[in-house]
Amino acid sequence: xxxxxxxxxxxxxxxxxxxxxxxxxxxxxxxxxxxxxxxxxxxxxxxxxxxxxxxxxxxxxxxxxxxxxxxxxxxxxxxxxxxxxxxxxxxxxxxxxxxxxxxxxxxxxxxxxxxxxxxxxxxxxxxxxxxxxxxxxxxxxxxxx
Amino acid sequence: xxxxxxxxxxxxxxxxxxxxxxxxxxxxxxxxxxxxxxxxxxxxxxxxxxxxxxxxxxxxxxxxxxxxxxxxxxxxxxxxxxxxxxxxxxxxxxxxxxxxxxxxxxxxxxxxx
Numbered sequence: 001x002x003x004x005x006x007x008x009x010x011x012x013x014x015x016x017x018x019x020x021x022x023x024x025x026x027x028x029x030x031x032x033x034x035x036x037x038x039x040x041x042x043x044x045x046x047x048x049x050x051x052x053x054x055x056x057x058x059x060x061x062x063x064x065x066x067x068x069x070x071x072x073x074x075x076x077x078x079x080x081x082x083x084x085x086x087x088x089x090x091x092x093x094x095x096x097x098x099x100x101x102x103x104x105x106x107x108x109x110x111x112x113x114x115x116x117x118x119x120x121x122x123x124x125x126x127x128x129x130x131x132x133x134x135x136x137x138x139x140x141x142x143x144x145x
Numbered sequence: 146x147x148x149x150x151x152x153x154x155x156x157x158x159x160x161x162x163x164x165x166x167x168x169x170x171x172x173x174x175x176x177x178x179x180x181x182x183x184x185x186x187x188x189x190x191x192x193x194x195x196x197x198x199x200x201x202x203x204x205x206x207x208x209x210x211x212x213x214x215x216x217x218x219x220x221x222x223x224x225x226x227x228x229x230x231x232x233x234x235x236x237x238x239x240x241x242x243x244x245x246x247x248x249x250x251x252x253x254x255x256x257x258x
Contacts, residue, residue: 021168042197042229049166049199104238108214113207116200116237123236 008034008074012067013052015059015089020052023070027085030072036083040145043124044085047141050117051087051096059091059137066090075142082127084142096121096139097128146172150180156253157185162194165202174205181209186218187256189249193225198233210243221245223252 011026013019027048031041048070055063071086101119105111122128127142146169147162159180163169181188190206192198210220221244224231231247234240246252 017167017171020166024166045197046199046229046233049197053167053199053201105242108207108211108242111207111211111242113204114200116203116239119237120200120233 006073007071009072011070011072013070015055015063015068015091017053017056020049020056023048023052023068026070027072031083034072034074034083036145040083040143043143044083044141047121047124047143048085048087050121051139051141054094054096054117055087055089055091059089059094063089063091081145082142083145084127084140086138086140088136088138090136093132093137095130095132097130148173148176148180152185155185156187156189156256157181158189158191160191160194164197165192165195165205166197166199167201169197170199170201170205177205178209178212181213181220183213183216183218186213186216188213188218188220189223189252190220191223191225191249192230193223193227195227195230198230200237203233203237203239206243207239219256221252221255223247223249225249 009030011023013023024045027045028041031044055068069088073084075082075084096118099118101122102115121141125141126144129140131138148159150157150159161173213220223246225247231245234245244255
């Protein structure tokens with residue numbers, strides 16, 4: 001028995017900081033519609049915000065050439081139900097699933113703002129998968145509900 | 146995105162309310178920097194009513210905590226029972242750099258230790 005399921009909602013935004021809130025609104029509405037518990041919806045929300053900010057800030061000019069596409073899927077498997085969000089963008093290839101976050105600073109003096117998004121995504125997701133195909137990054141983050 | 150402060154002797158309590166994502170952080174960035182710029186050397190930032198804390202919000206906290214420290218001041222965080230915020234601060238290691246308290250009295254008391 002493998003994982004079964006399907007995409008239940010899709011959305012797209014420009015790779016623009018001003019559009020990230022609309023993606024969060026779509027996620028909130030979809031999570032509510034499909035009965036995702038509030039605390040789990042918040043985790044998805046947080047991961048999505050970090051993924052989108054990484055694209056906007058670091059994916060380069062090619063990210064703006066086509067929309068950032070979002071897909072919300074619900075999978076049922078032997079270990080329970082999982083919500084998976086796949087984000088696809090045309091920015092430069094970057095594997096958020098396996099790239100190590102930067103080391104934590106040991107003091108406030110040596111702390112550099114930024115670089116925390118990866119730690120949050122990797123820390124909160126129960127599953128992360130990445131592939132680059134047809135000139136696009138596909139990152140899927142999932143949590144068990 | 147509401148942000149406000151109250152002063153008591155040498156201590157300033159900055160209260161932030163709402164969603165501290167990229168848009169929310171942009172909204173309060175200038176006010177937060179001005180409020181924590183050293184007018185009072187001891188600053189408690191109340192995050193107990195923040196419904197969402199992203200890495201951009203954390204970036205803002207670090208910038209202002211460093212700036213205050215460079216002027217001889219100190220910032221601590223009060224999170225109350227806000228699990229989302231405390232989990233994020235713990236998992237990113239920020240709570241070891243900027244002290245975090247679940248009790249406001251302990252946060253205020255930390256400046257006299």
